[in-house]
Amino acid sequence: MSLDWIPYLIGAVVGVPAALILYIIGADWLIRRLPDRLQPRLRPWVWVVPALILVAALLIYPMIATAWISLLSKDGTRFVGLANFGSVLTDNSVLIAIRNNIYWLVFYTGLVLVFGLILAVLADRVPYEGPVKSLIFMPMAISFVAAGVIWRFMFSYQPPGQPQTGTLNAIWTSVFQQSPVAWLIDHRVNNFALIFAAVWVWTGFAMVITSAALKGIPPELLEAARVDGATELQVFFRVTVPLLAPTLTVIGTTLVIFALKAFDLVYVMTGGFYDTDVMARRMYGEMFNNQNFGTSAAIAMLLLLAVVPVLIFNLRRFQFQEAIR
Amino acid sequence: MSVAPVAAPSRAETPIVVEATKEPRRFTLGSLPLNLALILLTIIWVVPTLGLLVSSFRPGFLISRTGWWTALAPPFQFTLQNYSDVLQTNNLFTSFINSLTIAIPATVMPIAIASFAAYAFAWMRFPLRNWLFLLLVGLLRFPLRNWLFLLLVGLLAVPLQMTLIPVLSLFKSLGLSGNFFGVWIAHTAYGLPFAIYLLRNFFGALPGDLFESAQIDGAGPVTMFFRLVLPLSVPALASLAIFQFLWTWNDLLVALVYLGSAPQFAPMTVTIANLVNSLGSGYELLTAAAFISMALPLVVFLALQRYFVRGMTAGAVKG
Numbered sequence: 001m002s003l004d005w006i007p008y009l010i011g012a013v014v015g016v017p018a019a020l021i022l023y024i025i026g027a028d029w030l031i032r033r034l035p036d037r038l039q040p041r042l043r044p045w046v047w048v049v050p051a052l053i054l055v056a057a058l059l060i061y062p063m064i065a066t067a068w069i070s071l072l073s074k075d076g077t078r079f080v081g082l083a084n085f086g087s088v089l090t091d092n093s094v095l096i097a098i099r100n101n102i103y104w105l106v107f108y109t110g111l112v113l114v115f116g117l118i119l120a121v122l123a124d125r126v127p128y129e130g131p132v133k134s135l136i137f138m139p140m141a142i143s144f145v146a147a148g149v150i151w152r153f154m155f156s157y158q159p160p161g162q163p164q165t166g167t168l169n170a171i172w173t174s175v176f177q178q179s180p181v182a183w184l185i186d187h188r189v190n191n192f193a194l195i196f197a198a199v200w201v202w203t204g205f206a207m208v209i210t211s212a213a214l215k216g217i218p219p220e221l222l223e224a225a226r227v228d229g230a231t232e233l234q235v236f237f238r239v240t241v242p243l244l245a246p247t248l249t250v251i252g253t254t255l256v257i258f259a260l261k262a263f264d265l266v267y268v269m270t271g272g273f274y275d276t277d278v279m280a281r282r283m284y285g286e287m288f289n290n291q292n293f294g295t296s297a298a299i300a301m302l303l304l305l306a307v308v309p310v311l312i313f314n315l316r317r318f319q320f321q322e323a324i325r
Numbered sequence: 326m327s328v329a330p331v332a333a334p335s336r337a338e339t340p341i342v343v344e345a346t347k348e349p350r351r352f353t354l355g356s357l358p359l360n361l362a363l364i365l366l367t368i369i370w371v372v373p374t375l376g377l378l379v380s381s382f383r384p385g386f387l388i389s390r391t392g393w394w395t396a397l398a399p400p401f402q403f404t405l406q407n408y409s410d411v412l413q414t415n416n417l418f419t420s421f422i423n424s425l426t427i428a429i430p431a432t433v434m435p436i437a438i439a440s441f442a443a444y445a446f447a448w449m450r451f452p453l454r455n456w457l458f459l460l461l462v463g464l465l466r467f468p469l470r471n472w473l474f475l476l477l478v479g480l481l482a483v484p485l486q487m488t489l490i491p492v493l494s495l496f497k498s499l500g501l502s503g504n505f506f507g508v509w510i511a512h513t514a515y516g517l518p519f520a521i522y523l524l525r526n527f528f529g530a531l532p533g534d535l536f537e538s539a540q541i542d543g544a545g546p547v548t549m550f551f552r553l554v555l556p557l558s559v560p561a562l563a564s565l566a567i568f569q570f571l572w573t574w575n576d577l578l579v580a581l582v583y584l585g586s587a588p589q590f591a592p593m594t595v596t597i598a599n600l601v602n603s604l605g606s607g608y609e610l611l612t613a614a615a616f617i618s619m620a621l622p623l624v625v626f627l628a629l630q631r632y633f634v635r636g637m638t639a640g641a642v643k644g
Contacts, residue, residue, distance in 0.1 A: 005426060005505060012430035012509055017437040024441060028547045040449075043546065047445035050438045051517055058492055058514035065491035115366075122363040132363060136370050137634065141622040143575030145594040149601065149615035150373045153380065153608055165392050165608075167376055200373065208634055261484045264577045268598050283486050284581070293490050300486040307484065 020050065063304075070297035084298035094299070097277040101306070103191050104198075104259040104278065111199045112255055113248055116206025120214050121236065123207070133211065137204030144201065148268030151197035155183035185274050194276055198265055202258070206251050213247035214240070256310050260303060279303050381407055381616045385609035407613035416588055416596055417614055424574055424592040424618075426505060431512035431573040432566055438513065439520035440562070444550050446521065447528035448536065485515060489582050496583060504590060507583040512573050520565055527561035528554055564635040571622055593618040 027046040031039055073080050088094050119136055123129045139147060156166035160179050164170040169180040183193040217240065225235045263280040270276040272285065279299055286296035380393045382403040387396070396402065412418045492511060496502035501510065531554065539549050555562070573579075577594040584590045591599070597614050604611055626633050 008505065009426055009430065013433050016430075016434050020437050020441065024550075025547055028545065032545070044445040044449040047449070048442040051442035051521060054438065054510075054514040055517055057495075058511065059488060059518070062488035062491035062495075066487050066489075069490055119363070119366060122359060122366070125359060126363060132367050134630065135367055138374070138623070138626060139370070141571065141626040141633070142619045143577065143594050143622075145575075145577055145597050146615040146619045149597065149611050150377045152601065153377060153612065154373050156606060156608070163390060163392070165389065167372065167392065167394075170392050170394075200370065203370070257484075261486070264594075267577065268601055271602070280484065280486055280578075284489075284578070287490060287493075287582075297490055300484070300489070303484050303486050 023050075066297045066300055069293055070301045072294050072297075074292045074294050076293055080294065084294045085301075088295055088298045088302070093277065094279075094282060096275050097272075097279050097282045098302075100191050100276060100278050101260060101262070104195055104262050105256060107192065108195045108198050108202075108259045108262075109252055109255040111195070112202045112206045113252060115199065115203040116210050116251070117241075117244070117248070119203065119207045120211035121240070124211065124214055133204075133207065136207055139201045140204050142201075144198075144264030145268050147197060147201050148265050151193075151200070151265075152184070152269050155193055157182040157185070184270050184276075187275050190270065190274055190276050194265055194269055197269065198262065202255065206255070209251055210244060210247060213244055217243050253310055253313065257307060260306050260310075279306075377612045377615060380608055381612035383407075383609060385607070388609045389606075407609045408617070411610045411613045411617070415600060415610065415614065416591070417593065417617060419589065420591055420593040420596040421617065423590055424594075427508050427512070427580065427592050428570050428573040430505075430509045431516070432570040434509065434513040435516035435520050435569060436562065436565055439517055440524055440555070440558075441550075442517075443521045443524035443528055444546075444554055446525045447531075448549075448554075449546070485578065488515075493582055502583050503585045503587055505584075508580060511579050511583055512576070515579070516569050516572070520569065523565055524558070524561060527558055531557055560632070560635075563629075563632045567625060567629060567633050571625065574622065 024047065028043070031043050031046065034042065069076060070084055071079060071081060072084075119132075123132050126132070154167050155169075157169055157180055158164050158166075164173050164180055166183075168183060172178050173180050181189060184190050221243070222235055222239060225239050230238065261280050262278050263284065266272055266276060266278050266281045267284070272278070272281045277285075279302060283296050283299040283303070286292045286299060290296075376393045379396050380388055382405070383393065383396050384402060384404050384406065387402060493502060496507040496510075501507040535553060535557075536549060539553055544552070574592075575594065576592075577598060580592050580595050581598075584592075584595065588596070593614075597611070597618060600607075600611060600614055
C-alpha cells in the first residue's frame with residue numbers, strides 16, 4: 001500500500017460510519033416533519049436502504065446476471081442456450097472435479113463430524129478439557145492459505161533413499177517401513193490428503209458446538225441408562241448420539257455447503273492438478289485462465305444447483321416462527 | 326445460558342451456548358485409554374502447526390536435509406534469517422499492511438450498515454418487514470407455496486461464485502477493480518446478510534420493556550438506537566467484528582478476483598499463495614511467511630478466545 005491510500009482508508013473507516021449516522025439523523029429529522037400517518041411507514045425504509053442497495057447490487061443482480069451469462073457464448077456475444085452446460089458436463093476434467101466435490105461432501109463432512117463428536121465426548125470427561133479444546137480449535141483462526149502451507153510441508157515428499165523431511169513420509173518410512181508416498185501427486189491418495197487438511201481445520205468447530213450440546217444433556221438421562229445396565233458404549237450410541245442428532249445435523253449442513261465451495265486449500269496445495277480439481281477452483285480457472293465466462297458461469301450454476309437441496313432442507317428445518325414473531 | 330439438547334439451536338443461538346453450564350462435571354472414566362486417546366488426538370492436531378513454527382526458525386540448508394523434529398535436540402541451530410529474508414525480499418511486509426488495509430474497513434463498514442438495518446428489522450413494523458428480512462438472510466423457514474420467495478431466498482444463500490463474474494465486470498467499468506475499493510465494497514456486501522442476521526437476532530432478544538420506558542421518556546428511534554441498543558449489544562458487535570475481521574484477513578478468493586495480480590495491493594494470502602507457486606519447496610521461507618500471516622489471528626484467538634469462539638462458530642455457518 002502506498003501512502004496515498006491513507007485518506008481513503010480513513011474515509012472508509014471513519015467517513016462511512018459518520019456519513020451513515022448523519023444520514024440517519026437527517027432522514028429522521030425530515031420524517032418527523034411528515035404527517036403522523038406516514039411516519040411509521042417510511043421510517044424503517046430509511047434504516048434499511050443502505051443495506052438493501054448493496055445487497056441488490058452485489059448479490060441479487062449478479063446472481064441473475066450469472067444465470068444469463070451461463071447461456072451465452074465464451075465472449076458473451078451470442079446466445080447459445082444450454083450449450084455451456086453440455087460442454088461442461090461432457091468434459092472429463094469437469095466430471096473429475098464434480099467427483100472430487102462428492103469425495104469432499106462425504107469424507108470431509110463425515111470425518112469432521114466424527115472427530116468433533118469423539119473429541120467433544122472425550123474432552124468432557126477429563127479435567128484438562130479447556131486447554132485441549134483450545135488447541136483443537138486453534139486452526140479455525142488461521143487462513144486456508146496458511147493451513148495449505150502447513151499441510152504441504154506435512155505431506156512433502158523426497159524420492160526413496162533421500163531423507164524424508166515431511167512429517168508424514170518420515171513416519172511412513174521409518175515406523176511402517178514403507179516406501180515414501182507423494183501424497184499430493186499420487187492419484188490414489190491426493191484427494192484424501194487435501195480433505196484431511198480441511199478436516200484438521202474444521203474439527204474444532206464441530207467439537208465446540210457438539211460439546212456445548214453435550215453439556216445440555218441432563219446427566220440423569222445417562223444415569224438412568226447406566227442404572228438399567230447399559231454399558232458405556234451403549235449409553236453413547238443409544239442415548240448420547242440420538243440426543244445430539246439435531247445439533248449434528250445443523251453442523252453437517254454447514255459442512256456440506258463448505259465442501260461444495262472448497263477452493264483455497266486446493267488452489268494453494270495442488271492448484272487443481274493431479275486430478276484434485278474441485279468445482280469452485282475450476283470455475284475460477286475458467287474465468288481467469290481461459291477467459292471463458294460462459295463455461296465459468298455454467299459451473300457456478302451447477303454449484304448453485306448442488307446447494308439448493310441443502311438449502312431447502314435448512315429452510316424446512318429452521319423454526320422461523322420464532323424469528324418472525 | 327444452557328440449551329435443551331433436543332431443540333436444534335438456531336444458527337445465531339448456537340455460539341452463545343459455547344460456554345454452557347459447567348456444573349455437572351462427569352469424570353466417570355478417568356481411565357488410562359481415554360486419556361491416552363485424547364492426548365494422542367491433541368498431539369496429532371498440534372504437530373502440523375508446531376512443525377511449521379519450528380521450521381520457520383531453521384536455516385534453509387538444514388530444512389532440505391533433515392526433518393524439523395531433529396531441531397528439537399541439540400545442537401540447537403535456529404535463526405531469524407528466514408523472517409528478515411521473507412519480509413524484505415518477498416513483498417511480505419507490504420502484504421501485511423495491505424491485509425490490514427483491506428480487513429479494517431471491510432470490518433467497520435458492514436457492521437455499521439448492518440446494525441442500522443438490523444435495528445429496523447428487529448424493532449420497527451413496516452409493510453413486508455418479514456419478507457424483506459427473509460430475502461436478505463435467505464436461510465430460514467417459509468411456506469413452500471411461495472415460489473418467488475423460494476427463488477430469492479435460494480439465490481441469497483448460494484456460494485459467492487454466483488456473483489464473481491458480473492461484480493468483476495461492474496467493478497472494472499467503474500474503475501474499482503485492481504485496487505482496494507472493489508475489495509472493500511465486495512467484502513462489505515458479502516458480509517451484510519450474515520451481519521444483519523446475527524445482529525437482528527441479538528437486538529430482537531433485548532427486553533421490550535426497555536424500549537417502552539425509553540419511549541415514554543420521549544426517546545425517538547435514533548436516540549434509542551445509539552443510547553440503548555448499541556451499548557447493550559457490545560458482546561454481539563465484538564463477536565461479529567472479530568469474525569468479520571478474520572474472515573477478510575484470511576480471505577483468498579475475493580482478493581484474487583477483485584485485486585487481480587497487482588503485487589502492490591496483494592494481501593498476505595495472495596502473496597503466500599504466489600510464493601507457494603514460485604518457491605515450491607523453499608520451506609524455510611514459506612513457513613516464515615505462513616507464520617507471519619497466522620500471527621495476528623492467533624493473537625486474537627489467545628486474547629479474546631471467548632468472543633472469538635462465538636464469532637467463529639456463528640460465522641462459520643455463513644453461506
